[in-house]
Amino acid sequence: MRKVSFAEFGGPDVLQLVDAEEPHAGPGRIRIAVRAAGVNPVDWRIREGQKLSAHPVELPSGVGQDAAGVVDEVGEGVEGVEAGDPVFGEGSSTYADFAVLSAWARMPEGLTFEEAAGYPSVMETALRVLREVGVRSGQTLLVSGASGGVGSAVLQIARDRGIAVIGTAGAANQDYLRGLGALATTYGEGWAARVRQLGRVDAALDLAGSGVIRELVELTGDPRKVVSIADLGAPELGVRFSGTAGSMPDALAETVALIARGRLHIPVEKSYTPAEAAAAHIDSRAGHTRGRRVVVF
Structure with missing residues (x-):
């Protein structure tokens, strides 16, 4: 089968499309024929060799953790799913023809x-x-870097829960944020003053890691009201860095429920072939995403 892999840490050029042995579903697992794999910042952070305790790596390593496809193997003890079912979820080495x-x-x-x-x-x-x-x-939530995948999800979940949102993004994504129910403004010089003009901020999220932690603390008045997923230096300012995942089954169940009620839609900004995985990582790292990027098999 085809699989995107890397044998050493480094830039996007270390990614290779190789022939690999097919994985198989062990107890409590399923295998899918992958139709598409999600591209996440954690993918290129791991490839670069960033130390992420939740993601230990043995080289050579596959890439990817999100995928959607058709079930073709069901492991021991798994119930409620059978070969041929279309599913989406989390696994490992998902940039491949088959993934567990x-x-x-x-x-x-x-x-x-x-x-x-x-x-x-x-x-x-x-x-x-x-x-x-x-x-x-x-209350009102400020989201820095609001147009990407996580931001798109946060804005829609917040709207469903009655939480007002102020979002920052590039000039090209202002209408996109407004379409998701947020008050929008651009980042860059003077962004904190522009946020103040839009209203009071009760809590804030840093989703882009663009050096805004001090301003987020000033806007909320309390470092405990700020959470970052992108700035490893956030704890130095008393801000929580959220890097440990919670329950994926619970998250998937809530995803299905929100989609079924018409309350959630995250667009795909761009699709890539497996041979274009390096380009997908370059684009993901550059930011300015509107929605999601995926590798299609």
């Missing part, structure tokens, strides 16, 4: 494989950081 998933859900009606592959990690992250930052209905 450790958490999954049946795909909602009307969702394409490309769309479904973009949901698992961003939804788990969005639900987790909203819980950790403690924002409630009737």
